[in-house]
Amino acid sequence: MDAGNFVADCRLEDSDEVLQLPIVKSKLKKMLESAVKKMALLGAPVIPSSDDSLEQFLQSAGKFFGKDSTKWEQMGEPKTEVHEDGVKRYIRSTGIFSGTELHLFVEQPFYDERLPVREDRPDLNFNHRRRPMLTDEDWQQVIQDQPWTPSRRRQALTDYLHAKLEADEGELAAEGCHSFWELAINKDNHADMRTDKWAAVKRQARQEGRRAGAGQGSRWARAGLARGWHLHSICQAAAASAQPGCFGAVDNGSAMG
Structure with missing residues (x-):
């Protein structure tokens, strides 16, 4: 959809039913003002x-789900109390x-419970499944760049992969390196x-090279030393696919050992 006009997947917390709600710019809403007024009159x-x-x-x-937050209903009969102080009656x-x-609550598109909480790096914090919208500023911050372009989605994906690399856990690092390599072999993604x-990625390549060279690869995966060198090679491949001058040459295995 055009910038500012997008569809939000919404559901109630206790339901699996998802409704796709269109959210449009006020300019488009004004163009549809007469139709909107008729819809409102019809309820x-x-x-x-x-x-x-x-x-x-x-x-x-809420109204799309049959929930009206402006409507309150009285339960049962009201309780009436009469009090007199000799002068007035209350x-x-x-x-x-x-x-x-x-x-x-807005759900995290790249939520991963295996990742550690990163209070120091909010951009790498993917451990929370959802976060509450408490203010108008929170809400506007979420929707200001909606709908996400393919470029914006790739940038968010690289943040997620970056978090995997820094998780200090072998399987996560392997997933991050493999995914970076898959992105890196397509030069259209480099921007x-x-x-x-x-x-x-370069730091991870160096670390894996040192671990493998020191025979510590088994700490990271069952395949032991072979897995350590394999992961190191993938890191190197991803780093080597970078645009020239991104961060210089990647060290080879012998130098890392």
Whole structure:
């Protein structure tokens, strides 16, 4: 879809049913204003706008699920109490009301519970499944670059792979290196792979070379030394596919040993 107009996959926490809700720019919403007004008069949910506040979005989205956060219903009969102090008479009526309170959580597209929590690097923190939207600023930050372009998605993917490389766990490092290599062999992806990503691959190549050369590869995988050299080779291949000048030449195995 055009920038600013996108579809959000939404569901209730206790349900597997997913609804795809269109979210449009206010400019497009104004063009459809007459139709939107007719829909509202008929009681149909109004299409959310990307300029809506968090509360407005929750109200619009909730109605698609049959939830109205503005509606409160009285439960049972009200309780009436009468009190007199000799001069005045006070009547207090109390009741119990039931309603729906809506909260929004955004799910992490690259969630991986195996990764450590990285409070020091929020861009590499993929250990949380979802995060709450508490303010209008939170909501606008999430949707400001929606829908993601292929380039933006690749950049997010490289952050995820970078987190795997720095997890200090063999299987995760292997997955990260293999995936970087698969991205790196296509030069069209290089523009979306920042210098710090290539540097992380280079560091991993050096570490794997040293471990394999010192006979420590078995600590990282059951295949032992052979696996260590294999992972080192994959890291080298990914790093060697970088654009010239990204971070210089990659050390060879003999130098690392």
